[in-house]
Amino acid sequence: MLRLAIQKSGRLSEDSLKLIRECGISFITSSLKLKTESTNFPLEILYLRDDDIPGYVADGVADIGIVGENVLVEEGMQHLAVEQLGFSKCRLSLAVPKGDPYEDISDLQGKNIATSYPKLLQAYLDEKGVQANIHTISGSVEIAPSIGLAEAICDIVSSGSTLISNGLREVERVFKSQAVLIANGGLNAEKQEILNKLLFRIHAVQRAQKAKYILLNAPNEKIAEISELLPGAKSPSILPLAEEGWSSLHSVVNEDDFWEIIEKLKAAGAQGILVVPIEKMIV
Numbered sequence: 001m002l003r004l005a006i007q008k009s010g011r012l013s014e015d016s017l018k019l020i021r022e023c024g025i026s027f028i029t030s031s032l033k034l035k036t037e038s039t040n041f042p043l044e045i046l047y048l049r050d051d052d053i054p055g056y057v058a059d060g061v062a063d064i065g066i067v068g069e070n071v072l073v074e075e076g077m078q079h080l081a082v083e084q085l086g087f088s089k090c091r092l093s094l095a096v097p098k099g100d101p102y103e104d105i106s107d108l109q110g111k112n113i114a115t116s117y118p119k120l121l122q123a124y125l126d127e128k129g130v131q132a133n134i135h136t137i138s139g140s141v142e143i144a145p146s147i148g149l150a151e152a153i154c155d156i157v158s159s160g161s162t163l164i165s166n167g168l169r170e171v172e173r174v175f176k177s178q179a180v181l182i183a184n185g186g187l188n189a190e191k192q193e194i195l196n197k198l199l200f201r202i203h204a205v206q207r208a209q210k211a212k213y214i215l216l217n218a219p220n221e222k223i224a225e226i227s228e229l230l231p232g233a234k235s236p237s238i239l240p241l242a243e244e245g246w247s248s249l250h251s252v253v254n255e256d257d258f259w260e261i262i263e264k265l266k267a268a269g270a271q272g273i274l275v276v277p278i279e280k281m282i283v
């Protein structure tokens with residue numbers, strides 16, 4: 001049985017559980033139970049505070065975990081990282097009160113900065129050759145300037161709405177983060193095999209998230225031109241339609257460029273274009 005540590009409640013929780021479920025792994029959740037076993041995969045899930053996850057994985061209390069890269073690097077545990085998971089994307093940024101005449105990082109020389117990430121911030125300031133006083137606080141960092149605790153803050157930003165609500169302006173991006181899967185380096189062969197199976201499923205889910213299945217109708221004389229626009233997994237499937245002289249083409253397109261491809265397909269004579277999500281994708 002492999003032990004997975006995930007955040008009990010917070011910004012990582014929902015998507016961590018969603019990923020495990022999309023891998024076809026079933027388990028029963030209850031807000032009171034801090035440990036559950038999957039009913040169809042050799043996995044036990046521990047629900048923890050995110051800050052504790054890297055330490056537990058390093059000590060072998062948990063075998064694997066899901067945590068933000070910001071926490072992992074802050075705790076000096078980046079060697080545990082297995083791979084990025086593509087959710088809980090955010091950045092660690094410096095911000096000052098919006099009326100502050102900030103021009104560049106040298107304006108923070110000798111200032112007080114409140115943060116929950118003193119090591120990441122110190123590394124950034126060192127790199128820029130700036131000396132400042134770092135005040136470590138564990139939460140509600142955005143309040144610090146308005147209560148006279150610091151002239152600037154360094155905290156997690158995603159949409160930026162918390163900064164705006166607190167009259168702050170983002171001035172420097174210190175670190176880019178997303179959720180990452182971490183693992184203990186000394187897993188035995190049995191646990192490593194379970195992890196490999198889990199990774200195989202995660203990759204199938206991730207590939208599917210980036211891809212769309214596309215179906216369209218085209219006159220036969222346009223098939224070659226349209227096929228060129230549809231790289232697909234190999235090459236498009238072509239099926240004859242009941243109507244003479246027409247075919248249906250099926251393929252896979254990348255989410256990032258499908259709008260552009262669709263414009264080109266229409267211009268090339270494609271009709272009845274359908275784009276549908278893919279649940280799993282194995283190559």
Ligand SMILES: Nc1ncnc2c1ncn2[C@@H]1O[C@H](COP(=O)(O)OP(=O)(O)OP(=O)(O)O)[C@@H](O)[C@H]1O
Nearest residue numbers: 007010011012049050051068071088089090156158
């Ligand atoms: N607004 C956000 N958007 C996207 N990701 C975020 C956001 N805020 C934080 N994160 C990411 O999610 C992780 C967990 O954030 P959260 O705010 O839930 O942590 P926390 O309050 O320290 O939780 P815990 O109670 O488990 O200690 C952060 O370390 C960061 O990687």
Ligand SMILES: O=P(O)(O)OC[C@H]1O[C@H](OP(=O)(O)OP(=O)(O)O)[C@H](O)[C@@H]1O
Nearest residue numbers: 011139140156157158159160161162163
């Ligand atoms: O840029 P935004 O989209 O506004 O997000 C940023 C906020 O999100 C996180 O806090 P969260 O809401 O998770 O609360 P917390 O302080 O309890 O961690 C983070 O600490 C910021 O305060």
Ligand SMILES: [Mg+2]
Nearest residue numbers: 049050051052
């Ligand atoms: Mg925390």
